Amino acid sequence: MISRPIITKSVLLSAALFSIGVQAQFKQTPLPYSYNAFPNVIDAETMETHYTKHAAGYVSKLNAAIANTPLEKQSMEAILANISSLSTEIRNNAGGHYNHELYWKMLNAGNPISMSENLKNEIIKEFGSIEGLKSKMAKASADQFGSGWVWLIVSPEKKLLVTSTPNQDNPLMDVVPVRGIPIIGIDVWEHAYYLKYKNKRADYFDAVFNILNWQEISSRFKDALGTNSEEWESLEKFHEVMAATFHPVEKGNYSPLKLRAGELAKRAKELQNSDIPSSQNKTKLKASIQKLIMQTDLLEKRVKAKAKDAELKSLITNTHNIFHEIMGLCKEK
Template sequence: MSTTLLRSAPALRGALRAGAMKPAAAMASTSFVRGKATLPDLPYDYGALEPYISGKIMELHHKKHHQTYVTGLNSALDTIAAGDPLKAAAAAPLLNFHGGGHINHSLFWENLAPASREGGGEPDGALKKSISEDFGSFDTLRKQMNTALAGIQGSGWAWLVKDKTTGTLSIATRANQDPVSGNLVPLLGIDAWEHAYYLQYENRKAEYFEAIWNVVNWKTVAGRFEKA
């Protein structure tokens, strides 16, 4: 996970990953506002993922959509810190939505890399072994992930996750910006919101789901797998 995300609202990250927002009175704790969330820098240029993801999509996705989640998260945190129970209760859904959007996208940018560098190909080492054990093959994982993505009604995400207790891998989908939480650790996420692909792929989202595998940063995914 990026250091930018770790610095911004650390208690929020813990609350989200615990699986649910706290009651309004508890959320008013100043521990939720030790730092402002900030938009993380991308580790590559906007056009670096072409032709698989256009530079225009990446710029809008990062500078506009992710920034909206950052702004909304900070606003919700400020409302909760003010201590009014009624306003804090009203801000709770916004905290979950914008906080989840910030977490999901911060992970997502690190999931990607130019095909000319670390992007694409297949995982190796312990991650490859675990994928073979839990899915049968990498190709099966990719097909199952794309099927899960295609099955999302409306907006959401599909994640390759690791169970912290059993160590097994599986695929999990989440609606809207709900983050992966509880006993599951997110390793690889693919954004199925229209803003992630529509300018380039229009209604052909299945093409986007196929194309994005060419820019998956398996080094990052393997690092999360090993730390989980």
């Protein structure tokens, strides 16, 4: 679960933003079933160790790695979307936390649940049948060398794709070759199956596929179809200027920022007047856009006042963080 601290105007206007302490924000969701809920598929010892040791480790290391940094204020989706600029430690542990939180929800401890008609039709269209999807995912599981994950994702073009990632990477990260919104995520690390299945990953995969929670997956499919930040033209225009000013600053070149700070502020105001395409999170998005406007106005003012580079760097970095907060809200369930 993610909680966001409220950022007040006075905080936003403070150049000392990064020194503000915020308590660790990421937590494990309680398991929605007991450790021995799947006696024929996953043994209780594996489930308990997986949840209380492996998954618990990822979240505690993630919280330690982001403590007292601006990342504490970002959503998981925003962190993952910008993971290329962060450390390997954050990449492994943010991925580990997101992936496991998804995995627990993939498993259905109750009676079998059927999937939505929409999802079923789309699976049949793309893979021929549910068995066709299962075979494709089983192959991806077998082909994934070493530890990793197998996914069913909704691509930016709204197409269902089977993919896999190594280690704790996932399709929300800006470092993977095939990106999209995960609707199924299956852990194929040995720690997920070794006690019961030893080296027989294919048997584990087959058994887990048969207890998938299709209600949860159908709901994720519906949400993924409704997420269309790519079609938000004003956000794309803001992004163009953001990238062309922020990334040079990271390399010590302040000229583009000094030339285009006014344009950045103008694009932020255009966002406020644009149609937010998704009906989800509109209230939160509007609040974040307001923060973006205040921040870019301040940035423009400080550029005009010929503020020192260190201050401009702090302001553009914070602008970038708010931008990724908006991107994260667009992808959030």
